Amino acid sequence: MVGAVKSENNQKAKQFKSYLITHGKGTEMAKCSYCDKGVSFGIKVSHSHRRSNRMWKPNIKRVAAVVDGSPRRVHVCTRCLRDGKVVRA
Numbered sequence: 001m002v003g004a005v006k007s008e009n010n011q012k013a014k015q016f017k018s019y020l021i022t023h024g025k026g027t028e029m030a031k032c033s034y035c036d037k038g039v040s041f042g043i044k045v046s047h048s049h050r051r052s053n054r055m056w057k058p059n060i061k062r063v064a065a066v067v068d069g070s071p072r073r074v075h076v077c078t079r080c081l082r083d084g085k086v087v088r089a
């Protein structure tokens, strides 16, 4: 039973994802330019177990970094910043 609910949830999340992408609703800018980490989708479940679709955005920061030898403004996730993948300008 639990498995059935899960697969149903997954399908709903996929539908929500394709809806957002085809309507261009704020999924593109929330992307790391180093590791391509982007938004992910799932379902919000309230205390009364009503379910609605939701989206998680990665923690993206706009930083000055050295790209091809010149300083640039890039959108980087905080994990890439922490792991030192970004050379700060």
Ligand SMILES: [Zn+2]
Pocket (backbone or CB within 6 Å): 032, 033, 034, 035, 036, 037, 076, 077, 078, 079, 080
């Ligand atoms: Zn990243």
